[in-house]
Every structure is written in structure tokens, then in C-alpha cells.
Amino acid sequence: MLRTPTVKVEHLTKQFGTVTAVDDISFEIARGSCVGLLGGNGAGKTTTIAMIMGLLLPTKGRVTVLGEDMGTHRFRVLPRINFSSPYMELPHRLTIAENLAIYAELYEIPDPKTRIAELAETLELVPLLTRASGKLSAGQKTRVGLAKSLLNNPEFLALDEPTASLDPDTADRIRGYLENFRAETGGSILLASHNMAEVERLCDDVLMMRAGKIVDRGAPAELIGRYGRHTLEEVFLDIARASSSDSTPPAQAAQ
Amino acid sequence: MSETFHAPTRSFSLRRMFAMVRRYWYLLRGSWPRIIELMYWPTIQMIMWGFITLHLRDTSTWVAEAAGVLLTAVLLWDILFRGQLGYTLSFLEELYSRNLGQLFVSPLRPIEMVAALMTISLLRTLIGILPAALLAIPLFAWNIFTIGLPLLAFFFLLLIMGWAVGMIVTALLLRVGLGGESLAWFIIFLLVPVSAVYYPVDVLPVWLQWVAFAMPPVYVFEGMRAVLFDGIFRWDYFGAAVALNIAYLGLGAATFLWSFHVARKRGLLLAGGE
Numbered sequence: 001m002l003r004t005p006t007v008k009v010e011h012l013t014k015q016f017g018t019v020t021a022v023d024d025i026s027f028e029i030a031r032g033s034c035v036g037l038l039g040g041n042g043a044g045k046t047t048t049i050a051m052i053m054g055l056l057l058p059t060k061g062r063v064t065v066l067g068e069d070m071g072t073h074r075f076r077v078l079p080r081i082n083f084s085s086p087y088m089e090l091p092h093r094l095t096i097a098e099n100l101a102i103y104a105e106l107y108e109i110p111d112p113k114t115r116i117a118e119l120a121e122t123l124e125l126v127p128l129l130t131r132a133s134g135k136l137s138a139g140q141k142t143r144v145g146l147a148k149s150l151l152n153n154p155e156f157l158a159l160d161e162p163t164a165s166l167d168p169d170t171a172d173r174i175r176g177y178l179e180n181f182r183a184e185t186g187g188s189i190l191l192a193s194h195n196m197a198e199v200e201r202l203c204d205d206v207l208m209m210r211a212g213k214i215v216d217r218g219a220p221a222e223l224i225g226r227y228g229r230h231t232l233e234e235v236f237l238d239i240a241r242a243s244s245s246d247s248t249p250p251a252q253a254a255q
Numbered sequence: 256m257s258e259t260f261h262a263p264t265r266s267f268s269l270r271r272m273f274a275m276v277r278r279y280w281y282l283l284r285g286s287w288p289r290i291i292e293l294m295y296w297p298t299i300q301m302i303m304w305g306f307i308t309l310h311l312r313d314t315s316t317w318v319a320e321a322a323g324v325l326l327t328a329v330l331l332w333d334i335l336f337r338g339q340l341g342y343t344l345s346f347l348e349e350l351y352s353r354n355l356g357q358l359f360v361s362p363l364r365p366i367e368m369v370a371a372l373m374t375i376s377l378l379r380t381l382i383g384i385l386p387a388a389l390l391a392i393p394l395f396a397w398n399i400f401t402i403g404l405p406l407l408a409f410f411f412l413l414l415i416m417g418w419a420v421g422m423i424v425t426a427l428l429l430r431v432g433l434g435g436e437s438l439a440w441f442i443i444f445l446l447v448p449v450s451a452v453y454y455p456v457d458v459l460p461v462w463l464q465w466v467a468f469a470m471p472p473v474y475v476f477e478g479m480r481a482v483l484f485d486g487i488f489r490w491d492y493f494g495a496a497v498a499l500n501i502a503y504l505g506l507g508a509a510t511f512l513w514s515f516h517v518a519r520k521r522g523l524l525l526a527g528g529e
Binding site: 016046047050053054055056057075078079081082083085087088089090091092093094098101102103105106107108148 | 271274277348522
């Protein structure tokens, strides 16, 4: 029997007035897989994630997460999924321990203290627990955001640029945590990122977005081969710099 | 594979609601200037009206008949004002911290947030009003608690109206973001002239009396004067205020939920700020 995909997106479209931010995209995220969402600024990555998480209502199309329609049964799924983005913050004046305790209660975690202690240990947050969220560095904030998003041991985790503005050492640690998360829980990840090395390292599959459309997709190695390039970054640049009026994938257009 | 925590799906969870109350309480507890500010204005108002009462007692038979009428009016008005402000300012904290997106990818339901805002508004109102009410006893020999059970009725009727206005204000804030922050402070004052706080409602022109009688506060303040001047509790006023409060609370909740829906359509939960 075929397993239901973690996420199924069908003809998803979002228009803000006359602007089409996401234009009729469809894809699936298989159970246990990590899918990268790549694209330049304004390509529609964050809008896509927001619609998948139910924060934003689509103009057209349908999102199914863990077998439930997000349009009608969002609250059945929300306890089983989570989201982290450096663009959404935790209240600055609350300590890390207070912030995590509140989210543990919102997710109705059975033993919040133990779970927070486990995550603090794993993400090296123990010395920071009594510090106010507003007094953390970017790297520390990212780790706290990740801890918040792992509180409920989600079956699906959406991450919007999880290593944006982090130094290479911290970013590498975050990638390590995400690899461990997948290995230990079998959870699926949707990762929007500008960091091509990160996507090559973590993702099984990549969706390339431009002007709200998915213009290409495939495994990182497959895309690199298809475009005749050496790295995913070169593929990304080919796609990002292609004329928006040309809907043909650049690699095919060049042939 | 490790255990996945899978909370049961309930349409209303007290645990989630109290998580939000805890969050607002932490925010309040962590800032002593905010706690002082809660008590400061009601106390200053009470002292000012206390001295006005002392002055008018000798010149106005109306005030002389029920010496505590102005002090009671100011304290009751503050319940309405603080109830609304406590609700709205706690919601504004979510906009300041750009936290709405985080909250609403969790299982938190809008109605649980509304219930949490009401609870914290009750706490903030009590923190604000109680010191002023207690201080009025030694300063002006006026004990508002001698009103007895009617005071409890007045308190909740005004608090609930404050919540209803708070819901409408937060609905607007969801639409316009922090640019509309000042709405939290001034919208409620639209009700002052028609609430007959410091004067009987029949002072108003007839057409404005019709407006006044469409609002719950006027029944509370008229009811208060009936208790203080005539020693009777007006059940008819109480019934009208309860009925109107139910209607306004329903209108407030519907407006907030509609605005939440629009925010999800326009991506405003992600934006949060200006």
C-alpha cells in the first residue's frame, strides 16, 4: 500500500491584488524526506510555506498535510507539525525557559520540563535558559527557534531560512541538529533556503521557484547534471537569471 | 524512531488558554513600571474626584445626598476603561514581538486567545482598581464595597463591555497593525458622553438618550445612582445591560474572528508589525 505523503500541494495559487505570489504549483513531500525550496527573493517560498502551515489562505488550490485538508481540518494537524523562521520572533522580555514552557503548554506536551531539558541539552541552550529572548545573538535565537519547533517532535517541520545570517560554525551545527532530527524521528522537512551547500547536504529533493512558479525540480545531483554544472549554486544562478518571460528551463533553452 | 507528542484535538483547551494567560502574566510581572502604571491612573483619578466631591458636597445638594456618587462613578468608569485596555494592550504585545505567526502555527485557536485576553484583562483591572478603591476609604471616607452585591454586578457588566470593545479594537489592529496602536487608548472614550458616568442620562438630548440606551454602561451608571440615592437595585436595568452585553460580546467576537479570517487571507499574521 502506498503511504500518504506528508504534504500534498495541488494547484496552489496565491494572489495579492493583481500580484500573483504563487502561481499554480503542485508537489508532494514524501514521508521522512527533506525537500528544499529554492528561489531568489520574492520567488514565493515564504508564501508557499505560510499556505502549507495554514497561516495564509490560498486563492486557489489545496494543501493536504498528514492526510488532512489544511483548508478544513487545520487544527487536527497543527499539533503534529511545526515551523521555524528567523522572521518570526519570541517575546523579547520572556526568558528562554518561559518561552519554551509556554509553547510546550500550547502543544500540550505530556512532560514539558523533561522535554525542554532534553532539547536544551541537545541544542546547547542550558546556559541560556534564564536569559531574556531579546538578549540573544542571531545564532542563539535560531537555536531557540529550533528548540521551539522541535518541542512537539513534529512529523513535519517547515523551516524558512534556518541558517540565515549565521556564522559558518553555528550554521553547520544547525544542519547537524536537523540531520539528527530526521534520523531520530523520521520526520519530514521542507526547507526554504538561499544556502545551496545546505540544501545539497540536507535535501533529497529540490524545488526551484521563480516568480511564483516551480520552474524545475529533482535531486540535487540530478539538477546539477541536468544543467551541466558543478554545484547547485550554479544551477540556482542559471535559473534565477533566466528571463522571467521564458518559461523553458534554462538548461533546455541552452541546448 | 522517537515518540511523537500528539495532543488530542479539542475545539477548546483550558491548558492552551492558560498557557497564554501565563505568557501575558510573565510579561506583566517582568515589568514593574507596567504594574505601577496599572495602579497609577485609577488612583490619581480617584484622588482628583475625591477632592471635587469634597468641594461640591457643600454647594450641591445632588452630591451631598450621596457623597460617594462621583467617586463610585469614576471607579466604575475605570473598570470599563481598564477592562478594554487590559484586553487590547495584551494583544498589542503580540504585535510588538511579531509573534502572531508563531502562535497560530501552534494548535492555539483564536477563541482560546480571546479567553486568555479576557482573563488577563480581569487580572489587570483588579490590580488597577483595587488599590484606588481601598485608598478611597481612608482618604475620603468612602467605601465602595458597602454597595455590596450590586457592585459585583456592575463590575462584571462593565468588564464584559470592555472586552467587547477590546475585541473590536483588536480586530482593527489585526487589519492595520501597529500603525493603529493609539486606537487602544481613544476608542473607548467615545462611550463617555453617552454612558452618563457623572450625570443622569436625562441631561442628554432625547436623540442622544436613544443612543445611550443602546449601550450597556448607561444602565450600570443609572443603576449605580439608583442604589446610592434610592437604595434600590434596578433589575430592569440589570436585565437590559445583560442582554446588550451578550449582543455586544457576540458582535465583538464575530468582528474579531472575521478580521482573523481576513488576516489569513492577506498574510497579515506573518507581517505582525507596521
